Amino acid sequence: MIDVEQLTNPEVQALVKAINAGDRLAFSEALTADATMTDDGTQRDLMPWAEREIFASHGHLDVESETDDGLTLIARYRNDTWGEMRTTWRFTVAGGLISRFDTGQA
Known part of the structure; x- marks a missing residue:
């Protein structure tokens, strides 16, 4: 695993x-x-999605x-709702x- 402090x-x-x-x-x-x-290719309303998939379910x-x-990034993402899964995250800065990120199962 890569330490968060080492992300470039x-x-x-x-x-x-x-x-x-x-x-x-x-x-925010x-x-x-x-x-x-997007999540698995489906456009989502970002902040309600983040509340549900990250914050309320202890995402990591x-x-x-x-x-x-x-x-x-390729990352192991886990939360209390879905457990752990291997995911891809693509960011636009x-x-x-x-300004945008796309995530889904890797």
């Missing part, structure tokens, strides 16, 4: 830290105001690898914040 993209690092800390404020501050996301990312200058 600072915006991605900030978002992963927020997820793992259960920090809603840091999560890492995103653009109009950030979007253990990063296995990163590529694409740190914008793509704009103006120093995450």
Whole structure:
């Protein structure tokens, strides 16, 4: 596993830290105001999705690898709802914040 502190993209690092800390404020501050996301190819309303899939269910990312200058992660994601699964996370950065991410099973 890759230590979060070793992730090469600072915006991605900030978002992963927020997820793992259960920090809603840091999560929202890492995103653009109009950030979007997909889960397994389906467009989702980001903040309600994050509340359900990350914060209310104690989501946590253990990063296995990163590529694409740190914008793509393979990670073991777990939460209280779904257990643990191997996932892919792809990020788009704009103006120093995450403007989009796409996640799904790897």
